[in-house]
Amino acid sequence: MESKPFVRRGRPYVGPVQAVILDWAGTAVDHGCxxxxxxxxxxxxxxxxxxxxxxxxxxxxxxxxxxxxxxxxxxxxxxxxxxxxxxxxxxxxxxxxxxxxxxxxxxxxxxYAEPVPGCVEAMARLREMGVKIGSCTGYSRSMMENLLPRAAAAGYAPDCVVPADEVPAGRPWPWMCQTNCMRLGVHPQEAVLKVGDTVADIEEGLNAGHWSVAVTRTSNALGLTAEEAAAMPAQELARREEALARSFREAGAHYVISSVADLPELVETIAARLRPRRHVLDRGIEEFYDYRMGR
Structure with missing residues (x-):
């Protein structure tokens, strides 16, 4: 198996986004939880x-x-x-x-295994970008036994699934995220986005050291089916989503998006934020060696 270079800690991460880890109900499937x-x-x-x-x-x-x-x-x-x-x-x-x-x-x-609108397409786009798809859930493995094949038949099949009964404790502890990272072979934690629809998801992502991302339209808090969201007057839906987004930001979310359909664009945004760090770091190293060499 081809080995990947290990990123030594102690300096800012400047690589690409390597993985996203998604919650299930209200995030990837089951619009409205x-x-x-x-x-x-x-x-x-x-x-x-x-x-x-x-x-x-x-x-x-x-x-x-x-x-x-x-x-x-x-x-x-x-x-x-x-x-x-x-x-x-x-x-x-x-x-x-x-x-x-x-x-x-x-x-x-x-x-309740139907992927939320745009989920399947977003996951395909992320894989094209070289991003791995992880998953964690408050469900146990036995609770997932019928959900996993139904979701896969509908087009959603993460590369890794870690339920709460396979780690010492569930959210807001970071163990499900960390287990995903180990199984997916991704490192460091800054290379990962954790995506969910509850405050517990946000806290889990923060505790794991990931970019913590919350979704609004498909969330447990809004509790709307896709049909109900589509039928709601646009201004009212936007008002509800913005109020929820404020509460998620107050809980510590780095980003809030409407749904996982928006993830590819967000990954590109975060990748663009990381690229200037690479330039600054490289320039700093060059200046350091110039100084050491008396240039």
Whole structure:
């Protein structure tokens, strides 16, 4: 196997963008992140609770057991659980609801595997540019078993997929991103874009040292199908996206784009930002050697 030169740390990275790492629902597939909402709503329904959509969406992006725990810790849902069971939600209750989520997730997600508009074309363009496609998700490997082949049949098949149960902890920890980088053979972390639709995604990217990119139109926060977004008056859609973009920037996102369809253009923008660094670094090295040689 041909080896690549190793980039020694200690000076700014001046190479090309090597990879993008994408979240799944609300980012690459499932416009509006509808699949997880359906699963959590059904899972809690088995225990006599009817969570509001906002309650389901609030912890989105986190590992799914943590998602269940966060919901059961919400005042309204905790009070309803206590009313029905006679005690506050505990770890055993989290496990019980999570078991229902795990059971429901594979079959449900298969119905929400459609890539967002422009995703397939954007991935093809990125590969033409020499950029590798990674993926990470709060789903477990078993939850992905039906989603992966359905997405692939629709044209979306990342080079690497790392689910939350294959690392020590999910978002906002950087382990899924770092595992992607190891499996893809990309280095350093500044050569990678992490793309997602939640604050947890943004934090994950920042913690991994990547360019952290958020998407708005397809996101969990907007919660719109592609058809609903297309039918919404343009000014209203733009207003909602800009409000969400502000919140993502406040969370630390380096860039905010409407959808992954915009990724090739963004990669070119970031590559252009890196090129001047190469010129400055090269000039600095030349001046240093001129000084050492007494020129």
């Amino acid at each position: 509808r699949g997880p909402v359906a699963v959590f709503t059904r899972a809690f329904g088995r225990f006599g609770l009817e969570p509001e959509t906002a309650e389901v969406r609030a912890p989105m992006g986190r590992e799914k057991r943590e998602h269940v725990a966060a919901m059961l810790n919400m005042p309204r849902l905790a009070a309803l659980w206590r009313e029905r069971s006679g005690h506050a939600p505990d770890d055993a209750d989290v496990d019980a609801v999570f078991a229902a989520v795990t059971e429901l997730m594979p079959g449900t997600l298969a119905d």
